[in-house]
Amino acid sequence: MDAAVPISEAREARKTLVESLVDLGSAALGPNAAERNAAQQQLSDLLQRTPTMALLPALNVVIQPGRVPEMVRAEFMGQLAMLPLRGDGVRGTLEFVFSVHPSNPNNSAAAAGAPVTPQKQGAQITLEALKMATRLLASPPARATAEDWFRGIAPQLLSLLDGHDGLELAKVAAYVIGFGILGRKSYGAPGTPGWANFAEPMLCSVDPTTGRSAADGSRIVDLRKNAAAVLVSEDRVAEGLRRLQTLIISHPNPGLTRRLLHPVLLPLWALSSWTNASKKCEENYCLPARNLLKIYLKISTAPDKAMPIVRDLLFEGSRDSGKQPQWQYQATDESQNNICIVSAPSTPLRAGEVLQTRWNEIGPKSNALVDLLAEISTDDEDISSVFLDLFSRWLSAKKPKRNTGSGVVLIKEEDAEDRKPDLASNPLVDVLEGTMLQKMMERFPEKLAGRPDHILELVGGLLSQVDETTLAEDETVPLLMSLLNLVITSPGFRRAKADATILRSIEDGLAKISRASGPDSVDETAKTAKNLLMFLKFRDELEEPSSTEGNVAAASQQQIEDRKTYALAISYITQADSPPPVRSEGLNLLQILILASSSVLDIPALLVMMSSMLDENEDYVNLRVIKIFTLLADKHPKSTTRELLDHYVDAAEMKRVDSRLRFGEALLQVVQHLGTTFAGETAQQVGQALLETAGRRGHRPKTEAKQAREERMRDLKANRKRPGASIDEEDESEDVDMEDALLTDEERKRNEILGRIVEGWGSKQGSEDVRIRASALSILATGIDVNIAGLGATLASGAVDLSLHILTMEPELEKGILRRAAIILILSFVRALHDAREAGRRLGFGLTSQSQDDILRILRYVAGTDEDGLVKQHALDVIESLENWQMTSLLPPASESVASSTSYGGLAGLAGLSLNPANVGTTTSASPSLATARSPATRPRIEEIE
Template sequence: MDQAATDKNTRQRLMQTILDLGGRAFNPEAADASQAQAQRDFDDFIQSTKTFGLIAALNILLRPGHAPPWLRPKLMGALALIPLRADGVRATLEFVFAVHPSSTVQVSEAAVPQKKGANITHEALAMASNLVSSPPASVTPEAWYPAISPQLLRLLDGGEGQELMKVASYIIGFGILGRKVSGAPGTAGWKCLAEPMLNTIRPPAKGHGNGASYDNDDIIDLSKEKVLVNNDFLATALRRLHALIISHPNPGLSKRLLCPLLLPLWTLSSWPNPQGPLNEQICAPATELLRIYLKLAASYHTLSMLVRNLDYVGGQDKQTPEWVFKETSQYSLQIIETRHLMGDSNGECYRASLQELDRRIPTLLELITSTFSDADISTVFSELLQKWLESSRSVKAGDIIIKQESNEQDPMVQLAETKILQAMMERFPENLASQPKHILSLASQVLVSSGDTPEDDEATAVALSLLNMAITAPGFQKSKVDPQVLKSIEASLEKLSKSPNPEVSQTATNLNLLLKYRDEIDSLANDSNTTTTAPTDRQIEDRKTYNLAISYIAQADSPPPVRSEGLNLISNLISSHSPILDIPGILVLMSSLMRDSEDYINLRVIKIFTILASNHPKSVTKELLDHYVDAKETEPVDSRLRFGEALLQVVERLGETFTGEVAQQVGDALLAVASRRGHRPKTERRQAKEARLREMKNREAEKQWDGPVPTLFEDDDENDEDMSAEEKARNEILAKIVEGWESKRGTEDVRVRASALSVLASAIETNVAGLGPTLVSTAVDLCVSILQIEKEMEKGILRRAAVLLVMSFVRTLDRAKQQRKRLGFGLTAQEVIARTMGYVAATDDDGLVRQHASDLIESLENWNMAGLVGQEQDEGQFGGGGGGLTRLAGLDVDPVRSVDVSRGGSGSGGGLRPRIEEIE
């Protein structure tokens, strides 16, 4: 206790010193001559004070009544500049995580001081991100981001722990680079956080990126290679980029960061035989980043870029690269500057060799297999084949090429494309045949342009191979082919069947017969009583998209951006009402994802449930109720609460359509969960088993210690500077409450019961008529019973939910009355409810329960007062509106007649003037 008192006195002296120095420096009544020096003293003291202690002191002083009003802006300004310190970012993060109300949620965390670690919640993370990523008004972005970026990148390295690495990636990805004002290219945030990583992996054409190493000697030795980026800087940039990409689900930012690095990442991922640190630190991260980008930006444009740059080794211009990647003898990699000397003006010594091209082709095909869809593969194949055919036709024309035009393609690129075409035809025949329209159209163009002597044409052999691939593919139907294309192919095959070349003629004859009788062969192979309908183009594309999305989601090693993209694909298919969707399968998949602890997955899944509920309300609500009720007792509490949140949003999404069988099933299930009579035998057996194991371990420990087992952190709890007697008592109460939430003796968990009442209250406000009078009356009776019987301290959240449900019912009835809707039932047993609420408001141990009960009593009084006001039934009065004050019970007041008399009419009382009576 002495140490705690000493630390408290130290903090008090610090706050008093700040107040004294601030008073002399900024007091409006102080002399101007002495304020300049006093302000310097104040600034010097603030700068010399330790960061974490200063944050705590300033936060206390900024509370109402602790500092003069004229000093508060200065203290707020000093607090806003804390992140600019060398350790300011981490101190700010730790302070927010320690004091945020949502940071303590577990039993151990409720009773253990925050210096042993805080629970980083999404709310606390969002607040910390706003404090760090947004510069105050007194600091420009050009001064703010250069000061905090080294601290964030240091945390991103992971040396301070995985949790802080995720926090740093969230702040960088969402708080800074995720916003247009600070994350667009050219802004201060982009220059300080994105460019150092990007320019290290791909140095710009003029000037060099951050982290590059240079020769500082005035004399340049031309015999030595100039190192632009050494191995350590390159590995650091890749590690930071990898951590930033995989730590948060932001597909848009991932594509923006990885798009400029497509070619360098390709070179590093296809590096020949990387060993040891070279593979672990450089090649493996580069490969994973490349896969992520290809999955997010899977298109034939991206694949064409890789094919055209299969021989890329570095530089902004691969024809004359100003830098290249080079491996050293120590299994490390460097970026070196090329020397364009005599005889090397085109940088030919840095170009990939033919053997290197052959080695890179299998790597590219493996990437294609794992990341691209069949449609993308077929499209890029058609594009490459079209280019190859055009080049081969131009060469065969017999023209003498005097000089290569500047716009002609690089011969190395042509060779690479030819090799890729051959490899794709050998490895992906089924994938290429998935787009028969493109294949047949291309083959038709080739055969038509072959001329009168096509038998010697190399392109003709390729066209015949394509025809064979398309015609023999499963699911091919002649009736689906364009008649003009089919007619052209048949005429070309008829001509080729008469060719003197026996191989060409035999192949053309066989293909012509197969094309002619293909539909008849399929009809004979199938049962004569069954008919098959070929899928439409949309169904084919949707099926490929669906399979791609499932692969993105289901793969265990999918990083967050890829999983997020998969969920987006599923959501788009649902929104477009795709006919290929397997609704039961999607529901099972989404339910399995709800067990994930990642917030971005849960929120996306809940959104998908709400979209599905519009067209499949019964299936969606049944799936959610099965997991929420958890009759088999297999779901953890957190997972059940997430299903409850999904059910809540589905009910709100259904709105007026929440009625009938769906509403009845939901209401019955929620009442069963919220009831105090629920019993869970498996949970009871599990709890008994855990209690026996704990008792056994305690007995064994007591034998080892020869007495009671000491508490390891007992002294720390007593001596902690933030643990006063009041705070200790409060933490003990919180620990008991949180411990009591868990079900005991097989009863339902209190948190789940409170959740069920909250969902039911929302259902009542959404469509009380859909639930019906029986369900609503039972729910109100249940809430009254909970308030009367379950008075335990840990049941406070349950009693809060009970009062709010009754309040929701009263509010719904009042809204229906205002809208003149007839529900067929109303609020009964008002006296019992009012009496119960009055007792609760006076005696309950929970402050929020008392407040809610008082509010409900006031609502009931207003409801009763509104019942005294009669409603004018004559539709002719005031234009048929029938609204407004008409008559009050106990008073002879008729404002309608008063208006008639004032206008000179006789009124309903034969011209009598209105009379006002005073009563006590």
Template structure:
């Protein structure tokens, strides 16, 4: 007999020790003294056992009948508390990914060492999230999240690989912050996972609760030095973890909640003055990327105004009297830390650095670059108008010679803020002149307001008039401008004000005003053809802006997951509102290109968009999906084709009874061609032959190195497990269908989609397609008996079940299909299913066949009862098909007999 591998022997010894000590510790028949001593020994065993072997042993002992119920309850508590161990979170993830059925490594990957860890699937990820995100009933949420938070945040650092970073981001973003009970500020989940990152970037008004300077309580503090609230390493760690969490999962709502309070701190960190290359890589670049993500998700002009007014922000909650500030230190400005600004009652301005005019000028181009990458043209124009309007109001109030009576003291405006606004306005006018003219109505309204208040001003104060004339010139000279589209009242104000300005003594003002007046008068005659087109409505303008923004979010290569998800959501909202600006063919092609993405969140959202489009454009959507599913040019991968099959399934279910006519015929014929055995893919055959030659060459090289057959170095599997693994490997390898045949998984998917189409609207498919589909299923069950074809036979059996259900639903609804399921055909199908139930080599296929045979028998019995009609609903059994017995006459005879006296008759 072969000796068991060492790993299995150690696991068996651990299980025996757990059962032995567990029996001593928790046996209800033992004395209290023995149980107390046994619990101490059992606890010592749990403490000294490593986490992964402990989980493997406990998972086996959890099987029904392995241990007594009173011991099993205690082992369940221990297993649920494993994440609280120092390495419990990672051990739980590794264990789930290694044992989950969906995480089985593909055969093509089995010969390659798994350097990147386990094969993580969406199903395994959901299970891991359930085990870690939600606290068990035996502990409080405070204890649970305080115990796992440090492990979760360390995994966000990325030192254990990017895959684990994505996994932890998913668990935090959806499992913990995706629930109201743990995602609101003040809840244990938010306090232990979000605040450690946020407070290290922006300290709270009450100060940090922990000492981040590394000074002990009993050590002497040098009061002449600045007190550091957050050290450089802590700040870098917080930004790195926040960046990993934001860019690793597609939750736009969570990104907004995390980044909204950090708008100004991220701006300050991204625009540090002359940072070193190391500081730029560790702080400035990730802070700028986070800021760009936030501005893309909240693409509103309201978010730009705080940045312009706080261009020189250095830190603190109070902009005028900051409590703390960011300070670059170290050799060559290589570090940044958060310093307390109010220690020892020092004067504020003595410790807080003041931003210089040179730094303001350096930050303006950086702000414009950020605006360009995050804002649309309409948003840039709106932000410019708002900013210019605020500046003009402040400039008019500060005009020399004006007498202002103030009832209460008003704080003087900050000169640096005013300088910042002017610098930004000048830079935006120079760089975005064409974009600013995309909203002429708002700019001309603002110019008219300025002219009304400044046209009668003294001639030595023509600055405001010059600004207004520049605005008018910027809009009027843009190609495509039409005077006829302006508000007549605004146009009248501008023309009258220009007439007044032409009489000024200032040559520049009068000449410019005269030229603009002439241009406005004859502008429509310069481009006469443009005026024939109808002006877009406000809704069309807004929808066009949203559509352009959404496409940019999706198509840009550097768009992180939350931004791409926001773009898909914007397109979904436009489809729901039936926006006329949508380019339907372009959207369908764009969604098809996204289906090849490996991220599940993209695929699910794209499928949702396909279902929305199918309601109004069923033919275009189904044609696109079926083209990619059939893949005649052999350019799609198997996984991509399966995703298109899933999208086609949901589209058919969404169409319902409208899935008929030419659309249903095309889809049904394509699915039958894919599901049949006649499909041949020459390019795939060539690729398979090439891969087979490469595999043989590698195997030969390994055999030459070992001078014989390559030994199996695995010592953790028994002979039974090896045999089962080999069988599974043969089945998975057989799915690829050598010699260029269609992949078995694709054929099974086609049968599944066709079955769903039958249940959705069997009349739409028609008798010929339905009959061919049922014949195909019977042939598949009879001829394709290989073990690797098990999934195909299951799909064939379920299609027969879908066919019977569709017939039954049509009967219950009183619909006449024009065809049915004859007795001879029923007998043939039932005979084939019974044979499969008795002889198939796949247990699941056998069970499916038995279930369908039973359902078919029940359906035949139900066929003896006529379908309900509006006149007999709820009346029960009325007549039996094929018999002349009338239940109504029987009932009347019995009631008459019961009312008369008994009568005895002699019967021969």
């Protein structure tokens, strides 16, 4: 193990580097031309040979205002901005920002001058630090164009995205790429530098025809030299799939997911359904492609989202003469372990040749697509839509000029444009569509009846045009009657709810077919038509409609659509394998329903589901969940706050501290969102719970028992090195001692202090965790800020009293965060009194002179004796604010000062004086009181003022 660099040596090295930079920078831009050239060369050499991790903190010190001349400072700022273009510049910038950002709890070492080194086991990353680092990396500096900037940092970010440096940094890279670069229109739209350097490399590894590099002909291969040149190696194909999967799963943005995956829909299908794939091929190619395909199809809003796959079921590459290069997927060996992309012949195979060579693939491919449809479909209507679209296209190929006679045209104009003349009679397409129709009818008989009106309209128009003389050759009639049988035998079908005109058309067609005679096949068809006609006539008499069906029939169309949206959202969120983009899309759908105040929402169930999601440690999804809580609080404040409080207080002691803190953050934002409506029973309920949580009397017996068990385990571990101990135990103790020996005295002292603080947060003897208590005080301070009148005199005064007791009775080092929160609460209380007075609102309570003196005395004591620097600074700030408020309380409120000063020259508003004869009976107090304000006297009263 390498010895750590002592902080004193690191501080001295950084001081020397800073001095060298200042001296050389001043000389390089100085007036002496002879010295300037030499200094510029020396400065350049120093910057080049200094490691990035050492140069970053040094340059940040140099650019502080006033340290060097402005011209030199501008030069160093430019050098600092260009550091990410170094080979390790992106990693160094991320590590530096994470280590020194104020939100990082472990930034004390960096602030003290400790060296910033790459972390082996992931980074100490907070969301605030991540946002700052993203802004730095996603904004090209003035010295570099956007093309050069993104071209320089793209390989580094994509390498981090691979996960070799840890999953935490892979998520960081996904955030920077997804939110910072591809999420911005100026850099993330197709054709922009961000898209070209981040999206196109991943997409081109799956489809070489995507991106500008393909359009400008740079990838064209001379087929005369090599008929099967490798365009993309097997390693690059696997790498592109892996990077796409990491980016999309780590970045739950449905819009970006659609933009990235839409161009490679068919390539993803080809890879995900690769036939005879080995275990290695399944892991490296098929599974990532299948995951991406599921995500795209789930969040895609188009009803015919799977139709391109159905029409090109055997897709293996691009052979479009309008695209270059023409390519296809190919296994690199007979064992089907790896897949690469090779150039394809310019002449595509004929349909007959494809059927002859790849006939055995049609069955497995169609089964794979049916399985995929079953997985991604959350509504019967999805399957029905795909089936009807596919059925219409199949019929249009069989009878392209047929019109149903009931207003349904089998070939729409746009479909006719999509279906090229040579494609309309393509036997390969007919076979693929026919196979899929058969598979879907076998797999989803009950789901195909999800849209009975459309199917009946289609079947009625076609049956009315059947010719009895050609019934034996018409292969569409058996299929039409099979569809009709599926619909009319489904439990939800009622003849009374169907269109009477369409039913008459169907009955006429069935009657005509039932009278036909001829070969055995025709007789069998006629018999089936007769049975269907009889069943259709007496369908409603077979089953009585249930009350539930009557309610559904009476429901409005909007309610039906809302129910479908709600069911879709719930399925996206609750499915066990739903990736973050799909869950985020489900939250989007719920947000739309909440904003529309939909009646289909089950508020208690929705609150429980949001709470279960907030329990999970997924930052991006948690932000969306907290937004849902704030929206629900608009209409249901009591239920929402009660749900959050139950999890935050955690009376059953079932949750971890970090989980409770997330519920505290949600409660904080709900209180802020409620604003002036934070009052009444809701405010009393929240305030009382927060006061009890922040207090010192809370006892948690289960936590106490757990702490006792942990204490016993520590004692046993401390006594493990005893006579007769095993060799492994002795080796472990020696390892621990060796690690301690490598630390300096200063590091060991600092670690001991940090250990005491962290250990003290847990609060011995089963009391409430210090972090939770500090969080409760912070939320309570926010409630006082937004609406102190809603909390009332009892809760407000209780909060102030609790804060003063914390400052006086809990001076321990580990309670520093608690004392900070207590001082902020006092400041919020004073500020709320001031704002209410300025707005002319009477609260009915305030601070007496004695209370003000007590608060100032305690704060002055804390400012002079506390060991925590932030507590001292907060105390000084609140002292200044309270003294200023005392002075302003002698003057009238802003709403009254103008009128008073105009009439009486500014003297009428002084506290203790009443110069207004009209209001001579009103007595003005020098300061408000916590008791109810005194009502005006009925008679004039004379007061003696010293």
